Amino acid sequence: MNNLVILPILIPLLTGIILVFFRKNISLQRWISGLSALLTIIVAVMLVQNVFNDGIQILKLSNWEPPFGVVFVADMLSALLVLTTSILSLACVLFAFRSIGIEREKYYFYSFFQFLITGVMGAFLTGDIFNLFVFFEVLLMASYVLLILGGTKIQFNETSKYILVNVISSALFVSAVAYLYSVTGTLNIADLSVKVAEVGQGGLLTVIAILFIIVFGIKGAIFPLYTWLPASYHAPPTVVTAIFGGLLTKVGVYSIMRTSTVIFNHQPEITHQLIGILALLTIILGAIGAVAYWDIKQIIIYNIIIAVGVILFGLSVNTETALEGSLFYLIHDMIIKVALFLLAGAVIVITGTSNIKKMGGLIKHHPLLGWMFFVAAIALVGVPPLSGFVGKLLILQGGFENGNYLGSAIVLISSLLVLYSMMKIFMNVFWRETVLSKEDEKGSTKGLLLPCAILVVLSIAYGVGSEWMYQYIEQAVAVLVDPSIYVESVLKE
Amino acid sequence: MRTNDIILQTLAKSFMFVVIAFSFYVFLTGHHHPGGGFIGGLMTSAGIILLLLAFDWKVLKTVIPIDFKILVAIGLLTAVGSGMGSFLFGVPFLTHTFGYFDLPILGKTELATATIFDTGVYLVVVGITMTIIQSIGESE
Numbered sequence: 001m002n003n004l005v006i007l008p009i010l011i012p013l014l015t016g017i018i019l020v021f022f023r024k025n026i027s028l029q030r031w032i033s034g035l036s037a038l039l040t041i042i043v044a045v046m047l048v049q050n051v052f053n054d055g056i057q058i059l060k061l062s063n064w065e066p067p068f069g070v071v072f073v074a075d076m077l078s079a080l081l082v083l084t085t086s087i088l089s090l091a092c093v094l095f096a097f098r099s100i101g102i103e104r105e106k107y108y109f110y111s112f113f114q115f116l117i118t119g120v121m122g123a124f125l126t127g128d129i130f131n132l133f134v135f136f137e138v139l140l141m142a143s144y145v146l147l148i149l150g151g152t153k154i155q156f157n158e159t160s161k162y163i164l165v166n167v168i169s170s171a172l173f174v175s176a177v178a179y180l181y182s183v184t185g186t187l188n189i190a191d192l193s194v195k196v197a198e199v200g201q202g203g204l205l206t207v208i209a210i211l212f213i214i215v216f217g218i219k220g221a222i223f224p225l226y227t228w229l230p231a232s233y234h235a236p237p238t239v240v241t242a243i244f245g246g247l248l249t250k251v252g253v254y255s256i257m258r259t260s261t262v263i264f265n266h267q268p269e270i271t272h273q274l275i276g277i278l279a280l281l282t283i284i285l286g287a288i289g290a291v292a293y294w295d296i297k298q299i300i301i302y303n304i305i306i307a308v309g310v311i312l313f314g315l316s317v318n319t320e321t322a323l324e325g326s327l328f329y330l331i332h333d334m335i336i337k338v339a340l341f342l343l344a345g346a347v348i349v350i351t352g353t354s355n356i357k358k359m360g361g362l363i364k365h366h367p368l369l370g371w372m373f374f375v376a377a378i379a380l381v382g383v384p385p386l387s388g389f390v391g392k393l394l395i396l397q398g399g400f401e402n403g404n405y406l407g408s409a410i411v412l413i414s415s416l417l418v419l420y421s422m423m424k425i426f427m428n429v430f431w432r433e434t435v436l437s438k439e440d441e442k443g444s445t446k447g448l449l450l451p452c453a454i455l456v457v458l459s460i461a462y463g464v465g466s467e468w469m470y471q472y473i474e475q476a477v478a479v480l481v482d483p484s485i486y487v488e489s490v491l492k493e
Numbered sequence: 494m495r496t497n498d499i500i501l502q503t504l505a506k507s508f509m510f511v512v513i514a515f516s517f518y519v520f521l522t523g524h525h526h527p528g529g530g531f532i533g534g535l536m537t538s539a540g541i542i543l544l545l546l547a548f549d550w551k552v553l554k555t556v557i558p559i560d561f562k563i564l565v566a567i568g569l570l571t572a573v574g575s576g577m578g579s580f581l582f583g584v585p586f587l588t589h590t591f592g593y594f595d596l597p598i599l600g601k602t603e604l605a606t607a608t609i610f611d612t613g614v615y616l617v618v619v620g621i622t623m624t625i626i627q628s629i630g631e632s633e
Contacts, residue, residue: 003580003585003586006586010573010577010586013573014570014573017566017569017570017573018566018570020562020563020565020566021563021566023562059585059586060585061585061586061587062585062586062587062588062589063584063585063588
């Protein structure tokens, strides 16, 4: 019993509720949401240390024994993702103070932001497959509102598509859970792992496994289910795109990781092979998109898709090295994508457009912004000693060791294309002759650079301190490689 | 010109109490019989809507002077609070308990903390249905 496990979910939830009472008092709303984000970080750090010292932490809700009640399970993978989420939530809240605008703040922006974080935290921590669905819905409902809040025409268009896609994928999720329940008779993830191992993963269970890949593939935007993502993410304000890009797709990726390692790990030649092929196609299509566009947001959005492909490729290789790489890259990518979106948001605030052909020479008046973008861009590509390097290195090492030369080559070439797309932004936006004089700028970056700086520094520290991070990642991957650790700690009594 | 709907209004006034009283009954009996916070909340809103059909928003606001959005937040707070009460006793989140008490009039009665959670659900359901109807009804 450890009530610490519930706190990362409970704090944002309570904050979101309390904020409803203070709709008109915006400065109070800001204070509360900022302080709660700080508190969540403290709790998340405690949780990580707790898991590191004492192993997997379990909370049996209502004091019911698993598999009969719902359990919350914090293993190292969940705890690290919870910590990353809490840091990103602080950065995005700080960015929203300056950028979101009073109209949106008055209509419960911070409440829905906190509910989104509640859903993400819950999805990372739960140990029950139906509870996972419920938390998916919590975060999706909040994301619908954040997407449409403001009510511009493009937001209406894109939100209707986004809701349609997600309602369909949620219905598929429920059917997949129903099939799984009728075969195994249980919903607890650890118990499912035992039951699936008992009956052996026959044809029926493999079909269900693939259905889960499709469901989480829609949420996590893998080929060929990613087509809803670029337009939907382009519509809302940048800070919303940032939190979506950093968190929502990664929840899908996390769920694929969890289900394919803990539950459906008996037919890797089918499921992992499928994930691998889809991941490589995702990388290729994402890279084409990233190279094609001249819109700063669109380029970064396609880079999300590439990263999802890279992480899932590491998962499909399914060796310890590659999984470590995947995990390193997952956390790096969450941080750096939010950082890039926030920096792009600052650029859009200054120039008033997201078309990079209409910008130029920003480095003259905004050197800090420019160089932060440069550092974030090469961290994304994976230049040592920045944060993207170790993850990709380990994924490639795993790929080559496993004889998957084609896949590894695609990952390597994709890095080049990512570099090209990021440098295209950097050279067009920050170099060339200055388009806007100091007076012509559409807005000021006051207060916008602090959250970006936090994330860029964090990303550098993550890259430089990867040796120190490695002990945590190693512990997280131990569970992915050997799910019996997870099962035993949940069902031990 | 507004037609004279005196029959509707008189009937609505009396039936509203029946509907809402029945919804309380369904809400309170939920632990041992079909019912509970969700259906109870829906029926209470149905009673309020009956009043709304016979009269209009102005009347409703004088009868029930609550902001329904605040009601949702209060309901959520009640539900989460009933879960967090378990922190005080050092047991996992959402652990509930019950006991038998001798109440005046009712005699020996079973009181469960799960009812507090259900009250939260009830308030949220009433608040949300009314908020939806209000925002659709009042938008031009």
